[in-house]
Amino acid sequence: xxxxxxxxxxxxxxxxxxxxxxxxxxxxxxxxxxxxxxxxxxxxxxxxxxxxxxxxxxxxxxxxxxxxxxxxxxxxxxxxxxxxxxxxxxxxxxxxxxxxxxxxxxxxxxxxxxxxxxxxxxxxxxxxxxxxxxxxxxxxxxxxxxxxxxxxxxxxxxxxxxxxxxxxxxxxxxxxxxxxxxxxxxxxxxxxxxxxxxxxxxxxxxxxxxxxxxxxxxxxxxxxxxxxxxxxxxxxxxxxxxxxxxxxxxxxxxxxxxxxxxxxxxxxxxxxxxxxxxxxxxxxxxxxxxxxxxxxxxxxxxxxxxxxxxxxxxxxxxxxxxxxxxxxxxxxxxxxxxxxxxxxxxxxxxxxxxxxxxxxxxxxxxxxxxxxxxxxxxxxxxxxxxxxxxxxxxxxxxxxxxxxxxxxxxxxxxxxxxxxxxxxxxxxxxxxxxxxxxxxxxxxxxxxxxxxxxxxxxxxxxxxxxxxxxxxxxxxxxxxxxxxxxxxxxxxxxx
Amino acid sequence: xxxxxxxxxxxxxxxxxxxxxxxxxxxxxxxxxxxxxxxxxxxxxxxxxxxxxxxxxxxxxxxxxxxxxxxxxxxxxxxxxxxxxxxxxxxxxxxxxxxxxxxxxxxxxxxxxxxxxxxxxxxxxxxxxxxxxxxxxxxxxxxxxxxxxxxxxxxxxxxxxxxxxxxxxxxxxxxxxxxxxxxxxxxxxxxxxxxxxxxxxxxxxxxxxxxxxxxxxxxxxxxxxxxxxxxxxxxxxxxxxxxxxxxxxxxxxxxxxxxxxxxxxxxxxxxxxxxxxxxxxxxxxxxxxxxxxxxxxxxxxxxxxxxxxxxxxxxxxxxxxxxxxxxxxxxxxxxxxxxxxxxxxxxxxxxxxxxxxxxxxxxxxxxxxxxxxxxxxxxxxxxxxxxxxxxxxxxxxxxxxxxxxxxxxxxxxxxxxxxxxxxxxxxxxxxxxxxxxxxxxxxxxxxxxxxxxxxxxxxxxxxxxxxxxxxxxxxxxxxxxxxxxxxxxxxxxxx
Ligand SMILES: [Zn+2]
Ligand SMILES: [Zn+2]
Numbered sequence: 004x005x006x007x008x009x010x011x012x013x014x015x016x017x018x019x020x021x022x023x024x025x026x027x028x029x030x031x032x033x034x035x036x037x038x039x040x041x042x043x044x045x046x047x048x049x050x051x052x053x054x055x056x057x058x059x060x061x062x063x064x065x066x067x068x069x070x071x072x073x074x075x076x077x078x079x080x081x082x083x084x085x086x087x088x089x090x091x092x093x094x095x096x097x098x099x100x101x102x103x104x105x106x107x108x109x110x111x112x113x114x115x116x117x118x119x120x121x122x123x124x125x126x127x128x129x130x131x132x133x134x135x136x137x138x139x140x141x142x143x144x145x146x147x148x149x150x151x152x153x154x155x156x157x158x159x160x161x162x163x164x165x166x167x168x169x170x171x172x173x174x175x176x177x178x179x180x181x182x183x184x185x186x187x188x189x190x191x192x193x194x195x196x197x198x199x200x201x202x203x204x205x206x207x208x209x210x211x212x213x214x215x216x217x218x219x220x221x222x223x224x225x226x227x228x229x230x231x232x233x234x235x236x237x238x239x240x241x242x243x244x245x246x247x248x249x250x251x252x253x254x255x256x257x258x259x260x261x262x263x264x265x266x267x268x269x270x271x272x273x274x275x276x277x278x279x280x281x282x283x284x285x286x287x288x289x290x291x292x293x294x295x296x297x298x299x300x301x302x303x304x305x306x307x308x309x310x311x312x313x314x315x316x317x318x319x320x321x322x323x324x325x326x327x328x329x330x331x332x333x334x335x336x337x338x339x340x341x342x343x344x345x346x347x348x349x350x351x352x353x354x355x356x357x358x359x360x361x362x363x364x365x366x367x368x369x370x371x372x373x374x375x376x377x378x379x380x381x382x383x384x385x386x387x388x389x390x391x392x393x394x395x396x397x398x399x400x401x402x403x404x405x406x407x408x409x410x411x412x413x414x415x416x417x418x419x420x421x422x423x424x425x426x427x428x429x430x431x432x433x434x435x436x437x438x439x440x441x442x443x444x445x446x447x448x449x450x451x452x453x454x455x456x457x458x459x460x461x462x463x464x465x466x467x468x469x470x471x472x473x474x475x476x477x478x479x480x481x482x483x484x485x486x487x488x489x490x491x492x493x494x495x496x497x498x
Numbered sequence: 499x500x501x502x503x504x505x506x507x508x509x510x511x512x513x514x515x516x517x518x519x520x521x522x523x524x525x526x527x528x529x530x531x532x533x534x535x536x537x538x539x540x541x542x543x544x545x546x547x548x549x550x551x552x553x554x555x556x557x558x559x560x561x562x563x564x565x566x567x568x569x570x571x572x573x574x575x576x577x578x579x580x581x582x583x584x585x586x587x588x589x590x591x592x593x594x595x596x597x598x599x600x601x602x603x604x605x606x607x608x609x610x611x612x613x614x615x616x617x618x619x620x621x622x623x624x625x626x627x628x629x630x631x632x633x634x635x636x637x638x639x640x641x642x643x644x645x646x647x648x649x650x651x652x653x654x655x656x657x658x659x660x661x662x663x664x665x666x667x668x669x670x671x672x673x674x675x676x677x678x679x680x681x682x683x684x685x686x687x688x689x690x691x692x693x694x695x696x697x698x699x700x701x702x703x704x705x706x707x708x709x710x711x712x713x714x715x716x717x718x719x720x721x722x723x724x725x726x727x728x729x730x731x732x733x734x735x736x737x738x739x740x741x742x743x744x745x746x747x748x749x750x751x752x753x754x755x756x757x758x759x760x761x762x763x764x765x766x767x768x769x770x771x772x773x774x775x776x777x778x779x780x781x782x783x784x785x786x787x788x789x790x791x792x793x794x795x796x797x798x799x800x801x802x803x804x805x806x807x808x809x810x811x812x813x814x815x816x817x818x819x820x821x822x823x824x825x826x827x828x829x830x831x832x833x834x835x836x837x838x839x840x841x842x843x844x845x846x847x848x849x850x851x852x853x854x855x856x857x858x859x860x861x862x863x864x865x866x867x868x869x870x871x872x873x874x875x876x877x878x879x880x881x882x883x884x885x886x887x888x889x890x891x892x893x894x895x896x897x898x899x900x901x902x903x904x905x906x907x908x909x910x911x912x913x914x915x916x917x918x919x920x921x922x923x924x925x926x927x928x929x930x931x932x933x934x935x936x937x938x939x940x941x942x943x944x945x946x947x948x949x950x951x952x953x954x955x956x957x958x959x960x961x962x963x964x965x966x967x968x969x970x971x972x973x974x975x976x977x978x979x980x981x982x983x984x985x986x987x988x989x990x991x992x993x
Contacts, residue, residue, distance in 0.1 A: 018546060021539075021542050021543040021545075021546035021547075022543070022546055022547065022550070024524075024539055024540070024542075024543035025520045025521065025524045025543050025544075025547055026520065028523070028524050028527055028540075029519075029520045029523050029524065032523055032527060036725065037740060038721060038722050038723055038724060038725055038740060039722050040720070040722045040723035040739060040740070041723060041724075041736075041737070041739050041740030043739070044516075044519060044737060044739035044740065044777070045519070045523075045739075045740065047516050047519075048516040048517070048519035048520050049520075050516075051513060051516035051517055052516075052517065052520055055517070225535070226533060227533050227534050227535045228533055228535035228536065229533060229536075230531065230533055241536075242536070242539060244535060244536050244538070244539035244540075245532060245533060245535065245536030245539065245540065282539075
């Protein structure tokens, strides 16, 4: 079958993948290894590459190649790949190269400065860089929205969760808002009766790292195709062939790093198990940010905070950190399911986490739409933290609106994905339990293979073959249904 | 002053520098971090970037831009930069793509087979591949020599040491040859009387790494602009703004890693101190391979094996590896200056090392010129090893002419740089001592700043502003003079 236009597009995407590989590794290195004086040159190099990739993704021939390929005789997967090529093309061609380069430079600068500024609680310094990032992000959103009828915010949201709209987020988050504060109160009352033994530190970084590596092995991470390092903001980067996970360590508490590592392992295994024969092509990529988060939360929350899972984790903890009463499985699970409203999103428990996301969504949406300005963020943050979690963050930028670097990196429209992911994850496990009624017994017996097999088959190996709603329907038999998340929280925390 | 062509060239070189930055970091990562399953994707990514950089360096407009810029009104540094742009352009454009590809194929075939062939002492197998590499290297040399009036060998030598000619190498190596074998005998006789205490291992990798980092601090490495990691083949990579040094550790002996680290620190500081305002341009690059080696050998040999330096090193060694009689300064210096003719170049001491290089030069020059053929190598090797070092290598290809992979990789014309570097280093220190008669006392007092200041001013900050002979003359007041190297060896080893 002769498919010259499709074949040409296929080769161009291989090339983008190869050059993007160097960019991904250099970005990981920037966070995990790079000394401070390397930052300016690195930012310029990444901006240059960003511009080059944008140039390759916007070459004029692509439009007619996509049109010609649509008329070629393609197999189903090729046609799906072509659909994703078109999606990538539309995303890339909305923005002029000058904007792509300016964004890359502004984001790198803002992120780099943030490291020291956050330590110094220096909002005044940070806002100077953030203002420019937001200005460019609004410009990007306007161009993305042009001609689609989408609002500026929806145009950004669509980049991370194709097909998702703020109206839908409003509905789902509105539902959450209607029962979450009450649920938090109920859980807090129930847990007030419980005795929980705190682990006694300090825990050396070396011991925590060894524990984290063992947890990654338990979760099936392939160390021949990836590694674990440290960075101030943990992430899962690199390329599917070589996944670069990072974490950070606190000597006084090992759980944030341990559970963060298990979380990133979920991202990492998704990447490591994408369809190999499609790597380098749009079809070979992870479906969406929300889907990605559904994997990390399947690992961290659905499995990691499962009462039976604590029996698998407990011996690992004792092996690396010594014997302590706190490490007993029942207590370990109580520690992991302790609900405690706090300042920091990444340290938040499963129940209060959605409140952090709702808060950010309620700030970033009007921020992009131009209804508020960066100067308004702290006051809004303070008000919403008090309203949703009853916490006072006034003057505490470090643990308030400067805790995340997302906005400083121009990553706006992304936060909802965390809670969408939590909902998808609850839906996956509800589906698994229908198919395997003994699932919880198998987890208790240390047999995690059924979970990994289900995820590999239904999510990982699907790549971007289907659009999100279709993937969700094929995997679980229905579209996104927040009832599963509610049932999960009620069963785990009030059951 | 309007200089449109020069400005255009300037911007194109900035772009090459930025993209090359990502390539350098990814290459470093491949050696220092990358898990095995990442290799195929990484190799494809680096090859893609290599092709892209070659394409950018051979764009047809460059020729006329260079011609136009030559007629523009440029300042002295700009003109020097343009001269170096021209050099880079000629190197990239001398060879047709077909030859570049044939060379790359032949080199990797030869190198790959060499790994097993060397183990098996299989000269007959190796020579089959080497013949093709030499044939293509002669073809390359012919094209590089075309129209320059250079001989084929000189055309290759000029790639690594701009301005150096084999007539000059003949002169300095001829001088060296006239006194080196006798000097080696004298030193051996003198050292036969000495008692040297061997260090007692094992030495943990962690302790050796901490020692190496302290040695780098002593040598002034800027850890805000670089780092030290591990790889199986130590090198100094990265970019001037972010130098990535590597070393490897042997638990039974700490000196190879320690002195290797000090050696690479010399390369690293050269890169870190290139003229900042010219970074990204050819003028901002290190001058040559020989000059680079003159920095690593200034650190490793001129300073590192200086009797007074042992008094600075000894407390560092004891701090990290514990107290041992072997670590006493006098003994440490005897260990570092032990002369012992051996088969292997990379294990050779300061005094016998030049013999290994002279031998290779005396074979590779006539080989490229077509005066001998690959079949003649073993007999020449055997004769010269006996003549220069009194060692019998007959039939021992593994530790003889198959020990280095340089020729098999098509790297011919490079070997002289090692000993030119040693000679330059001796010349720098002779110059410093004329200007600062108390230099050795200052080294003994731990004051290394005068050395670093001199190197920074005379070598590092000069970048590629001058061709090598001119740089040498400006730095030391004369052209390369082997008498300084002779005086250095006599003073250190027979004094
Ligand atoms: Zn995540
Ligand atoms: Zn070197």
